[in-house]
Amino acid sequence: MSPDAYCAQKVHASGSSFTVSFRFLEPRRRQAITAFYAFCREVDDVVDDCSEPAIARVKLDWWRAELAALEAGAPSHPVTQALATAREHFALPVEQLNEIIDGMQMDLDQTRYADFKALQLYCHRVAGVVGLVAAEIFGYSDRHTLKYAHTLGLAFQLTNIIRDVGEDARRDRIYLPQDELARFGVSAADILHSRHTPEFRALMQFQAERAREHYTRALAQLPAADRKAQRAGLMMAAIYQTLLDEIERDGFLVLDRRTSLPPVRKLWLAVKTWISV
Numbered sequence: 001m002s003p004d005a006y007c008a009q010k011v012h013a014s015g016s017s018f019t020v021s022f023r024f025l026e027p028r029r030r031q032a033i034t035a036f037y038a039f040c041r042e043v044d045d046v047v048d049d050c051s052e053p054a055i056a057r058v059k060l061d062w063w064r065a066e067l068a069a070l071e072a073g074a075p076s077h078p079v080t081q082a083l084a085t086a087r088e089h090f091a092l093p094v095e096q097l098n099e100i101i102d103g104m105q106m107d108l109d110q111t112r113y114a115d116f117k118a119l120q121l122y123c124h125r126v127a128g129v130v131g132l133v134a135a136e137i138f139g140y141s142d143r144h145t146l147k148y149a150h151t152l153g154l155a156f157q158l159t160n161i162i163r164d165v166g167e168d169a170r171r172d173r174i175y176l177p178q179d180e181l182a183r184f185g186v187s188a189a190d191i192l193h194s195r196h197t198p199e200f201r202a203l204m205q206f207q208a209e210r211a212r213e214h215y216t217r218a219l220a221q222l223p224a225a226d227r228k229a230q231r232a233g234l235m236m237a238a239i240y241q242t243l244l245d246e247i248e249r250d251g252f253l254v255l256d257r258r259t260s261l262p263p264v265r266k267l268w269l270a271v272k273t274w275i276s277v
Helices: 003-014 017-024 027-049 053-072 078-086 094-109 116-138 144-163 165-169 178-184 188-192 198-221 231-249 263-276
Strands: none
Touching: 003 017, 003 027, 003 078, 017 027, 017 231, 017 263, 027 053, 027 078, 027 094, 027 116, 053 078, 053 094, 094 116, 116 144, 116 231, 144 165, 144 198, 144 231, 165 188, 178 188, 178 198, 188 198, 198 231, 231 263
16 A cells, blocks of 8 residues: 555545545645645544553654654655655645644643643644644745634634543543633533533533634634635635534534534535635
8 A cells, every 4th residue: 555545544534524625635735635634643543542641652752753754754654655745845844743743642641721721732732733734735825824724723623622522521631621610610520421511501602602713813814815725724614613503503412422514514515615715
């Protein structure tokens, strides 16, 4: 199996809403974003799939070494080999890839966040930086587009946190800031034991409003000159905002289920966005 085929298989298996937009890209950009997203999935899976934190740390250290090999021109893994091809055409700084690993490692060191300021560093590393790298692949002419890409990445992560509250709780992770739980009268036990209380719903409404503020800010930051270049990101935004609407419409029942959009609806949203930009 070629490196690109390996990455395509990895990305397809993830079932992510993001991947719908990849098929609209020209081949060189599609190859690069597929390789990059496969890398993100690889390091994320290390943390999610390893029951022993010590083993997960060793694997993340291996990936750091592999990134050093990538920079030295001697990658051994199919994903980093595919990234090497992508780096022939796009600026994919190894330091940013390492920062994504830093974010994944935070999951091994921290399962609670005191306040939103503390959570922001995690979101920056696992999503804001992802947005910056994706913007390089999609292309831009105005550096203000990087502000848009970073903010949009944060919006995606805030949406993920809302969608995955129950799934994360089953791994003993609570990303909702502890001071906000206290403010709304929600205990960690409520989340860990899947108690859909009125207080929990009010807390989640607050989280959804914050995520929407980030989408609004991101779209306002995107220069008009780069809207067409960044259409893939705008398609992702349309899908994720619709997902957030569906979660709210369902009453934020996220503790014991995972809301998702049917593939045909995601494709329709992607096509609609592509045509309208």
